[in-house]
Amino acid sequence: MSKTKEKDSFLRRLVSNQMFIPLMALVLLAIINLIHDPSFFKISMGLNNAGNHVLSGYLITILDYGSELAILAIGMTLVTAASGGQDISVGATIAIAGSAMLHVLCGGVARPTEVATPVIVAFLVACLVGMLCGLFNGALVAIFKIQPMIATLILFTAGRSIAAWINNNELPIVPDPKFGYFGGFIPGVPIPTTVFIAAACIVVIALVLKFTNLGLYTQAVGINEKSSRLNGINPTLIKILAFVILGLCVAVAALIKVSRLSTINYSVIAKDIEMDAILAVALGGNSLSGGKFNIWASILGAYVIQFLTTTLYKFEVSSDALAAYKAVVVILLVVFSAPSVREYLGRFGKQLRAKKEVA
Numbered sequence: 001m002s003k004t005k006e007k008d009s010f011l012r013r014l015v016s017n018q019m020f021i022p023l024m025a026l027v028l029l030a031i032i033n034l035i036h037d038p039s040f041f042k043i044s045m046g047l048n049n050a051g052n053h054v055l056s057g058y059l060i061t062i063l064d065y066g067s068e069l070a071i072l073a074i075g076m077t078l079v080t081a082a083s084g085g086q087d088i089s090v091g092a093t094i095a096i097a098g099s100a101m102l103h104v105l106c107g108g109v110a111r112p113t114e115v116a117t118p119v120i121v122a123f124l125v126a127c128l129v130g131m132l133c134g135l136f137n138g139a140l141v142a143i144f145k146i147q148p149m150i151a152t153l154i155l156f157t158a159g160r161s162i163a164a165w166i167n168n169n170e171l172p173i174v175p176d177p178k179f180g181y182f183g184g185f186i187p188g189v190p191i192p193t194t195v196f197i198a199a200a201c202i203v204v205i206a207l208v209l210k211f212t213n214l215g216l217y218t219q220a221v222g223i224n225e226k227s228s229r230l231n232g233i234n235p236t237l238i239k240i241l242a243f244v245i246l247g248l249c250v251a252v253a254a255l256i257k258v259s260r261l262s263t264i265n266y267s268v269i270a271k272d273i274e275m276d277a278i279l280a281v282a283l284g285g286n287s288l289s290g291g292k293f294n295i296w297a298s299i300l301g302a303y304v305i306q307f308l309t310t311t312l313y314k315f316e317v318s319s320d321a322l323a324a325y326k327a328v329v330v331i332l333l334v335v336f337s338a339p340s341v342r343e344y345l346g347r348f349g350k351q352l353r354a355k356k357e358v359a
Contacts, residue, residue, distance in 0.1 A: 279301070
C-alpha cells in the first residue's frame with residue numbers, strides 16, 4: 001500500500017471515530033480562547049469565602065460545572081439509546097428531588113437551627129424521588145408507548161410547581177456549612193468536589209457496562225425492539241431501567257445544585273440543563289434516534305458544552321442569548337449527522353481521492 005493510500009486510510013479512520021467531533025470542537029474552542037485571551041488557561045491558587053485554599057480559573061469552572069452535566073449525560077445517553085427519544089423533564093426533576101432533600105434535611109422548617117436528619121438520609125430520599133420520577137416517565141414511554149419528549153413534557157410542565165408544593169412554596173436554608181462541601185470544596189482539597197462525584201459516577205457506570213449486559217441490551221432495544229424481544233430481551237424493562245438510572249443521576253445533580261447555595265429557587269434551579277444534556281449526547285456522536293451509544297463520547301461532549309458556555313460568558317454574551325448560540329450547534333450537529341449529508345460527503349471524498357489517483 002502506498003503512503004498516500006495509508007494516509008487516506010488513517011484519515012478515514014480518524015474522521016469516522018465517534019470521538020472525533022467532540023475532540024475537534026474542544027480543540028477549536030481552545031484555539032479561539034488562546035488567540036483571544038491566553039489568560040483563559042491560567043489556573044491560580046486563592047482563598048474562597050470559607051478561607052480555604054482552592055484552585056480558580058476558567059478551566060476549573062469548566063471542570064466544576066461540566067462535571068454535573070457529565071453526570072446527567074450518562075443517564076441521558078442510556079435513555080436516548082433505549083427509547084430513541086430524550087427526557088426534557090431533567091431540570092424540573094432536579095427541582096423536585098432537591099426540594100424533597102431540603103424538606104428532609106430541614107424537617108419541614110424554613111429556617112431550622114440544625115439539620116433534622118443526616119445528609120446521607122436526605123440524599124437517599126432524593127434518589128428515591130428521582131428514581132420514582134424516572135419510573136413515571138419510563139412507564140409512560142415503555143408501557144403506554146408515548147413518545148419520550150411528549151411523556152416527559154408532563155413533569156417538565158408540572159415539576160417545578162410540585163417542587164414548590166413540597167416545601168409549601170418556602171425556601172428552606174440548610175444551617176450546616178458542611179452541606180456546602182458537595183457543591184463546593186472540601187477543606188484542604190483545592191479541587192471542586194463535583195469532580196470527584198462525577199468521577200465516582202463514571203467509575204460506577206463503567207463497571208456496570210463492563211460486568212453486566214445493560215449496554216448490550218440497551219443498544220439492542222434501541223436498534224430493533226421487535227428483534228430484541230425475539231432474542232429474550234424485555235424492551236419494556238430496559239426502557240424503564242434507563243429512565244430510572246437517569247432519575248438517579250438527576251438526584252446526584254440535585255445534591256450538587258442545592259449544595260451550592262444550601263437552598264433552592266424552584267423556578268431557576270437547573271433551568272434548561274436538559275438541553276445541555278441532550279446536546280452533550282448529540283455532540284458525542286450518539287444517534288438521537290436510539291441504538292448504538294458511547295458513554296465516553298457523551299461525557300466528553302458534556303465538558304465541551306460547558307467549555308462553550310464558559311467561552312460565551314467570557315465573550316460577555318448575555319445569559320438570555322446563550323440558547324441561540326447553542327441552537328446553532330444543534331443545527332450543525334443534526335445537519336452533519338443526517339444520512340443524506342453523510343452519503344454526500346462520502347461520495348465527495350471518493351471523487352477527490354479518484355481525482356488525486358488520476359493526477
